[in-house]
Amino acid sequence: MNISRRHLLVLLPAAAVGWKYAMAGTPEDAPNYQMSEHWWGMLIDIPKCIGCGNCVRACQTENDVPDGFFRTWVERYHRDDYHLENPEVISPDGGKEGFPAVNEGPAGEYFFVPKMCNHCTDSPCTQVCPVGATFISPDGVVLIDQKYCLGCAYCVQACPYGCRYVHPEKKVADKCTLCYHRITKGLTTACCEACPTGARQLIDLKNPNDPIHEFLRTHTVQVLKPQMATGAKAFYNGLDGSVR
Amino acid sequence: MSGLKDAGHLFRFAGLFVIAFVVFLVVRGYVVPKTFGQYGHYRGASIGEIAAHPMKFAGHQACESCHTDIADTKTKGKHAHVNCEACHGALAQHADDPTALTPVKPDTAVLCARCHMASAAKPKGFPQVDPADHMGGAPCETCHNPHSPAIGSDTSTSAATGGTK
Numbered sequence: 001m002n003i004s005r006r007h008l009l010v011l012l013p014a015a016a017v018g019w020k021y022a023m024a025g026t027p028e029d030a031p032n033y034q035m036s037e038h039w040w041g042m043l044i045d046i047p048k049c050i051g052c053g054n055c056v057r058a059c060q061t062e063n064d065v066p067d068g069f070f071r072t073w074v075e076r077y078h079r080d081d082y083h084l085e086n087p088e089v090i091s092p093d094g095g096k097e098g099f100p101a102v103n104e105g106p107a108g109e110y111f112f113v114p115k116m117c118n119h120c121t122d123s124p125c126t127q128v129c130p131v132g133a134t135f136i137s138p139d140g141v142v143l144i145d146q147k148y149c150l151g152c153a154y155c156v157q158a159c160p161y162g163c164r165y166v167h168p169e170k171k172v173a174d175k176c177t178l179c180y181h182r183i184t185k186g187l188t189t190a191c192c193e194a195c196p197t198g199a200r201q202l203i204d205l206k207n208p209n210d211p212i213h214e215f216l217r218t219h220t221v222q223v224l225k226p227q228m229a230t231g232a233k234a235f236y237n238g239l240d241g242s243v244r
Numbered sequence: 245m246s247g248l249k250d251a252g253h254l255f256r257f258a259g260l261f262v263i264a265f266v267v268f269l270v271v272r273g274y275v276v277p278k279t280f281g282q283y284g285h286y287r288g289a290s291i292g293e294i295a296a297h298p299m300k301f302a303g304h305q306a307c308e309s310c311h312t313d314i315a316d317t318k319t320k321g322k323h324a325h326v327n328c329e330a331c332h333g334a335l336a337q338h339a340d341d342p343t344a345l346t347p348v349k350p351d352t353a354v355l356c357a358r359c360h361m362a363s364a365a366k367p368k369g370f371p372q373v374d375p376a377d378h379m380g381g382a383p384c385e386t387c388h389n390p391h392s393p394a395i396g397s398d399t400s401t402s403a404a405t406g407g408t409k
Binding site: 035047048049050051052053054058061062063076078098099100101102103104110111112132133134135136137138143145146147148177180181182184185187188190193194195196197198 | 299323334
């Protein structure tokens with residue numbers, strides 16, 4: 001068969017695309033888990049959060065997060081009816097041991113905002129890594145290859161949500177893995193497992209039976225800092241306009 | 245062809261370039277990890293390494309496979325959707341080998357207050373009490389079964405009786 005130069009120019013990119021597609025979803029260590037069949041995210045339901053700090057403690061236990069550092073944390077907002085731009089925000093020790101009680105009286109609205117890595121589709125943190133140590137996995141989780149990381153902290157600066165830190169002992173970047181070791185085995189994340197009210201829910205956007213599709217259709221859902229166009233996949237239900 | 249007679253220095257340089265390029269390829273092949281570029285501009289094997297992290301939380305499915313009595317009590321009560329380890333803590337070690345680790349019964353005075361301590365900052369519909377005013381600070385499980393907390397609900401597997409059939 002003779003292939004002209006013109007045909008070769010067409011065939012080569014097509015073969016490259018085909019090869020890339022064939023290579024997607026061939027994970028190494030989880031035989032029943034197909035990366036190409038998932039696209040993970042998180043739903044955070046603000047009206048359900050009671051600020052107990054269970055998620056923060058569970059995350060620190062599950063992932064050996066050092067004291068004073070957080071892969072997830074909870075903030076308590078207090079804004080009065082017109083100071084939308086200047087809410088009072090507290091997060092004592094990341095909300096790990098809950099929040100001081102508030103007596104009835106002070107005007108305004110109180111609510112809790114759990115925060116974590118947004119596992120962005122167009123993540124700024126992975127784009128700035130000079131060595132390819134952080135990346136978006138084929139199933140949509142932003143991960144760090146800690147054996148490859150130099151600890152330069154570019155990504156820590158690049159994350160608009162402040163979700164990364166340099167591990168004080170390993171001296172490499174560290175962050176939420178969306179409990180990758182759990183979700184690839186059919187379990188939910190540690191924070192979702194420990195949340196008593198269902199304020200946090202692991203979602204799989206590629207699973208057509210996931211109730212998230214119905215939820216996103218019927219609720220007013222927002223992401224943090226939408227103007228940054230990060231393609232964040234931590235969806236907040238009932239998010240107040242004062243949250244930054 | 246007389247021009248090539250004077251081009252010997254060019255061939256020597258070309259040879260050097262070829263040698264340098266081969267050395268570069270050999271070093272690169274040695275230095276760059278095998279799975280780098282498998283899925284993208286990163287080491288593909290790192291995904292498996294991250295997925296191999298040991299678990300501390302067993303997940304409620306593991307608890308319910310043995311503690312069926314508690315699971316039954318729980319499904320009928322208001323704590324149906326509160327997972328076991330939300331209160332009892334991370335117990336994957338116990339799930340792997342029940343004799344390896346005996347869970348400690350949580351202190352209800354601390355545990356219940358964590359969620360149910362009254363605070364105006366909490367969502368209005370969420371049940372909240374001030375422990376000092378509520379039954380004079382008596383231990384919660386005197387009246388409430390933590391697995392099904394409504395008063396008068398099934399208490400046969402309450403924490404007070406051990407709950408470890």
